[in-house]
Amino acid sequence: MNTEENPQPTLYELIGGEEKLRGLVDRFYDLMDLEHGYAGIRALHPTTLEGSRDKLFWFLSGWTGGPNLFIERFGHPRLRARHLPYAIGTSERDQWLHCMNQAMQEVEIDPALQAHLQKAFAETADWMRNTHG
Template sequence: MSEEQASLYDRIGGAPAVDRLVEAFYAAMDALPQARTIRAMHADDLGPVKAVLKDYFTQWLGGPALYSAQRGHPRLRQRHLGFPIGDNARDAWMACMDAALEQAVPDPALRAAVRAPLAPLADWMRNTAD
């Protein structure tokens, strides 16, 4: 299989890279002032949500279907309807993800390849006006 045919999951480094990405994402959520609102949407203990995001990203990036095996179809928008997600929340989420990608995925082209489909996904998750 060529590099272009390999999944993003494999190209970024598999499970260890997903772990780094998710840990860095939630570290950014705790550190970035603009992420206070989205951090407040989470429980104090981030352990359970980290496990869910690791399973989701593993599957979303083309790795094993861990998320679906545990939770069924992702139905992301439906699962997030209880949280007010407007432009500010979307932008804060992307700021955290950009910081995490910078830390966890050293190759700029791979970072861009992961980010490119995340931006419209984050935009699609909006369910309220700011």
């Protein structure tokens, strides 16, 4: 039985819930579409980004402690396995991280929370690498 009167808020709550998380994901994909510096990761995505937007939002929702929308639809995320068909090297990792960092700044995620998320995203992005370069 949980007797804590003030449980720690989830990352999902700290980010600002569904609306703010959706805004972050949308800005991330808008930047990927607009900024030449993210062309390498944009090329790994379909022509339309709507499905990618939804999948990242659904994944991040559960990953941050909100509703497990991705798992409800697709089961376990199996991130690395789902990304193996795509050549992900250091350049793609770095582009993804820079794009997400820029998106977090532009949607005004709290700086301390940004630092926490950057560390977690960097660990995951590095683990996703499956090729050199």
